[in-house]
Amino acid sequence: MKITLNGEKREVTEPQTVGSLLESLGLGGKPVVVEQNQVALLPREIEGAAVSEGDVIEVVQITAGG
Numbered sequence: 001m002k003i004t005l006n007g008e009k010r011e012v013t014e015p016q017t018v019g020s021l022l023e024s025l026g027l028g029g030k031p032v033v034v035e036q037n038q039v040a041l042l043p044r045e046i047e048g049a050a051v052s053e054g055d056v057i058e059v060v061q062i063t064a065g066g
Contacts, residue, residue, distance in 0.1 A: 001053045012051060019047035022059065031062040 001014050005021075012021065018036060022028050034041045034049075035058040041049055051057070 001051070003051060003054065004056045006058055016051040017047060018045075018049040018051060018057065021051055021057070022046065025059070027059065027061060033060045033062065034058070 001012055001016075003010055003012055012024075018034055018041065019028070022030075022032065022034075032046075034046055036049060036051075037056055
């Protein structure tokens with residue numbers, strides 16, 4: 001299935017959740033903010049949110065520093 005991830009077209013396997021997508025990107029368990037189709041996901045929603053054909057997903061990793 002095709003999605004847009006951080007502005008880039010990407011092919012992902014089905015079925016997929018946002019949580020498993022983050023795992024495949026090496027971001028599982030890391031502090032991130034996720035937006036799916038212009039809706040921010042709460043941290044508790046990330047694991048169960050299903051990825052669908054055509055989804056637009058933005059992932060921002062939170063880092064400390066100044």
